[in-house]
Amino acid sequence: MNFAEIDKEYVLQTYARNYVRFVKGENSILYDENGRDYVDFGSGIAVCSVGHANPRLADALCDQAKKLIHVSNLYLIDTQALLAKRLAELSGYDVRTFFANSGAEANEGAIKMARKYGEVEGEVKRYKIITLEHSFHGRTITALKATGQESMHNYFGPYPDGFVYARDIEHVYDLIDDHTVAVMVELVQGEGGVEPMDRDAMQRLSKELKSRDILLIVDEVQTGIYRTGEVLASNLYGITPDIITLAKGLGGGVPIGAVMTTHKEILKTGEHGSTFGGNFLSTRAALEVLDILEEHKLSGELDHMLLLFERRLKDIASKFDDLFEKEVGVGFMRGLRVKDTKDAGEIISAAFDERVVVLKAGKNTVRFLPVLTITKEEMELGFERFERALAAL
């Protein structure tokens, strides 16, 4: 059967799809229909945190599917309660969590919380949310408006009011006015081009916002769940946000989003909801993912591999300094900044021809988001192939 033709005929063509047909995987390795192996340095855009076909995750999903997948949020969901407790304990934050199904939807929840806060706290109604240029917060109308990339706003207006974009963290201070209720940032911008915020600048901003009763929302949809080496990037930055959103790596591939907040009473019964959010299947998956990754972290293996991966990328950046300006990123969210923007696409497709999957971020960054359980052998094989691709350019 020609699946590519069926896709082109019946699926709305919103992606510039590569028509390779992957049929199975094993940790960092993907196999296509002809049995060829690819080293996956993209992990489905930071989603497959515990690798492909992780046996523990597969067993947990099978076990749960045979008991209950879904009952609706009108009833107790024990795995959801346990996951909320686990997220609070692992992160070290005094929070309650709302569960959704995706990053954009988690951010919608965060924005609703902020709007409610601006309505009930303070003398005047506050509704403005400051986000950053080059940010990415999702594709729903409000999350898209929160996204500080004007080129993505074409066609879909009118948008909700109240979003303003700061050039960088220092510019945030200039944009604050009496109507500002929140500042929303990624600590390491992902889609915008693997751009870490400065730690001191974030700590200063966090303090200033607290003193002015303005909420700090940290979009950890990509940075969360050990992607930066810590449970949350907020832990790494030593800040305590008012609201944190999660999604990508949390379910290991099963769709789930989460909004954690220290404002435990901000939303009351009936003010927010989700049909699928936090059901048995997705929360059971996330519980297993957290178990696997916590063990991986405690064993020292995660930090060990992070270091090796970073060192290897730095070597490549200097070895191929005709192509690359520098190596960037944090933890397992890394990139190589190309000197010539037109090279990024070429490098990615040359790498693919050598059977190593890498991604693009922004205009000029070749991005690496390996599975968090990557082995040394998988890493070596991937970089060997990547270097071969570079050498042939």
Ligand SMILES: *Cc1c(COP(=O)(O)O)cnc(C)c1O
């Ligand atoms: C991917 C991403 C989103 C959007 O997540 P979806 O699940 O695609 O809605 C939002 N914010 C950040 C930082 C992301 O990386």
